[in-house]
Amino acid sequence: EDQVTQSPEALRLQEGESSSLNCSYTVSGLRGLFWYRQDPGKGPEFLFTLYSAGEEKEKERLKATLTKKESFLHITAPKPEDSATYLCAVRGYGQNFVFGPGTRLSVLP
Amino acid sequence: ETGVTQTPRHLVMGMTNKKSLKCEQHLGHNAMYWYKQSAKKPLELMFVYNFKEQTENNSVPSRFSPECPNSSHLFLHLHTLQPEDSALYLCASSQDMESGDEQYFGPGTRLTVT
Numbered sequence: 001e002d003q004v005t006q007s008p009e010a011l012r013l014q015e016g017e018s019s020s021l022n023c024s025y026t027v028s029g030l031r032g033l034f035w036y037r038q039d040p041g042k043g044p045e046f047l048f049t050l051y052s053a054g055e056e057k058e059k060e061r062l063k064a065t066l067t068k069k070e071s072f073l074h075i076t077a078p079k080p081e082d083s084a085t086y087l088c089a090v091r092g093y094g095q096n097f098v099f100g101p102g103t104r105l106s107v108l109p
Numbered sequence: 110e111t112g113v114t115q116t117p118r119h120l121v122m123g124m125t126n127k128k129s130l131k132c133e134q135h136l137g138h139n140a141m142y143w144y145k146q147s148a149k150k151p152l153e154l155m156f157v158y159n160f161k162e163q164t165e166n167n168s169v170p171s172r173f174s175p176e177c178p179n180s181s182h183l184f185l186h187l188h189t190l191q192p193e194d195s196a197l198y199l200c201a202s203s204q205d206m207e208s209g210d211e212q213y214f215g216p217g218t219r220l221t222v223t
Contacts, residue, residue, distance in 0.1 A: 032211065034212070036214075041197070041219065043113075043115075043199050043201075043214035044214045045214070046212070046213055049211045051209060087152070096154055097212060099151050099152040102151070
C-alpha cells in the first residue's frame with residue numbers, strides 16, 4: 001500500500017531563517033511526487049511535480065528535491081507570506097494520488 | 110473562468126436536507142476527483158471519474174452520491190447527512206488516470222451539517 005509521511009508536523013521560523021520540510025514515501029512504482037501549498041480554508045495550490053530520483057525544481061524561495069525514498073522542500077530566506085501548510089503527494093502506477101498529512105509552516109516577521 | 114471552480118463556497122444544511130455541490134474545470138482534463146478534508150486529517154479521496162466513468166468509490170457512505178455528466182462537470186449530491194460530515198469538500202482534476210501529471214484543485218466548499 002502506498003504511504004506518505006511528512007515531518008515535522010509544524011515548523012516555526014523567523015523571517016530569513018532557511019529550513020527544509022521532509023516527505024517520506026513508499027510506492028509501488030513512482031509516477032510522480034507532488035508538492036502543494038494550502039492556505040487555511042482554501043484548496044491546495046500546485047507547486048511542483050518530480051518524476052525521478054535526482055530531479056530538482058525551483059520556484060522563487062522554494063526548491064524541491066527527490067530521492068528514491070524521500071523528497072525535501074527547501075525554503076530559503078522565508079517571508080511571512082510563505083506561511084501555509086505544505087502537502088506532499090505521490091502517485092504510483094495504476095494508483096490514485098496519496099497525500100501526506102502536511103507540514104504547517106509559520107514564518108514570523 | 111479559469112482553473113477549477115466550485116459552488117457554493119459555503120453551505121449550511123440540516124440533517125434532513127438535500128443539496129448538491131458543483132465543480133467545473135476549464136483545463137481540458139479528463140479525470141475529476143472529490144476529496145473530503147477534515148480538521149487535522151489528510152485529504153481523503155472519495156470518488157474518481159476518468160473520461161466520465163467512475164473508477165473509484167473509496168467506501169463512501171451512500172448519503173454521498175456523485176454525478177459526472179461530462180468531463181468538465183462534477184456534482185456531489187448530499188442527503189440525510191450527519192454532523193461528522195461537516196468538512197471542506199474539494200474538487201480536483203488532472204489530465205487523466207494514465208499519466209503522471211499533477212492535480213489542480215478548486216477552492217472547496219465548506220459544509221456545515223447542523
